[in-house]
Amino acid sequence: MRGALPAPNLGDAERMASGTAGVATLLWAMRRGGVPGGLVALAGTALIARAASGYCPVTEAASAKLEERRIAQKQGWRSAAAVARSVTIARSPEEVYRFFHDVANLPRFLQHVEQVTTIDETRSHWVVRAPFGRTVEWDAIITEDRPNERIAWRSVPEAGIRNVGWIEFRPAPGNRGTEVHASIAYEPPAGQLGRLVAQLWGEEPGRQAHDDLRRLKQVLETGEVPTPAMRRADAAAATPAAA
Incomplete structure (x- = not known):
C-alpha cells in the first residue's frame, strides 16, 4: 500500500x-x-x-510546527526548533541517571559539546562547537531534578543560544534496562532561516539528538564510543598481513 x-x-x-x-x-x-x-x-x-x-x-x-510555535510563545522566543527522541539502554535507571547527572560526562556522548563545568548545585557552564570553527557558550540552570526519574533544565535568558529541555529515565518492560526519553528545544539563530540553513548543512536537531542518544547507549553499555580513528585502527588490525 x-x-x-x-x-x-x-x-x-x-x-x-x-x-x-x-x-x-x-x-x-x-x-x-x-x-x-x-x-x-x-x-x-x-x-x-x-x-x-x-x-x-x-x-x-523551514516551517515551525504547532508545538514549536507554542514553545516559542511560552519562552518569549522569536521561533523554536524542538525535537523528542528516545532510546533503550541495557542499564538500570539509577546507573543512567547517575551518569547523566555528572555534567563532566556529557561531552562523552554529546557530539558538539566541548566542555561542561559545574558552577554550583543547579548551574553549569557549557561550551559548544558552532559552524565555521566557532564556539558558543552559555550557563544552564537545572529546573527539576527527580533522582532516577527526570532532569529538566533551561539556559539563562542572556545565553548565546537559548534552550530548554528534559530527560526522563523509565524502567524498560521485561527488565531490559532503561527507556531514556529526551525532549529539547532551542531558539535558532537568525530565526527559521537559521534553522533551515542548519538542516541544509547537516545539523538538523532531530538527527543530532538521535545520534547523541545512540552514543549515550554505547558509552553506558560498552564503555566507549568508537571514533573514526578507532574504527580505522580496528579495520587495519582485522586485515590479514600481506604474505
Whole structure:
C-alpha cells in the first residue's frame, strides 16, 4: 500500500508561480537540448510537480510546527526548533541517571559539546562547537531534578543560544534496562532561516539528538564510543598481513 501524499503547504499564488516557472524552464530546456538542457528540464519538472501537489519540502523544513510555535510563545522566543527522541539502554535507571547527572560526562556522548563545568548545585557552564570553527557558550540552570526519574533544565535568558529541555529515565518492560526519553528545544539563530540553513548543512536537531542518544547507549553499555580513528585502527588490525 502506498503512503499518503504530504499535505499541501503552498498557497494558490505560490503554486501558480511555480507552475509558470516550471513550464518556462521546460520550454527553455527543450530549445537548449543536450545534457545541460536535460538537467534544466529536471528542474522544470520539479517546479511543475511542486505546483501540482502544492507541497514543497524546503517550505516544510523551514516551517515551525504547532508545538514549536507554542514553545516559542511560552519562552518569549522569536521561533523554536524542538525535537523528542528516545532510546533503550541495557542499564538500570539509577546507573543512567547517575551518569547523566555528572555534567563532566556529557561531552562523552554529546557530539558538539566541548566542555561542561559545574558552577554550583543547579548551574553549569557549557561550551559548544558552532559552524565555521566557532564556539558558543552559555550557563544552564537545572529546573527539576527527580533522582532516577527526570532532569529538566533551561539556559539563562542572556545565553548565546537559548534552550530548554528534559530527560526522563523509565524502567524498560521485561527488565531490559532503561527507556531514556529526551525532549529539547532551542531558539535558532537568525530565526527559521537559521534553522533551515542548519538542516541544509547537516545539523538538523532531530538527527543530532538521535545520534547523541545512540552514543549515550554505547558509552553506558560498552564503555566507549568508537571514533573514526578507532574504527580505522580496528579495520587495519582485522586485515590479514600481506604474505
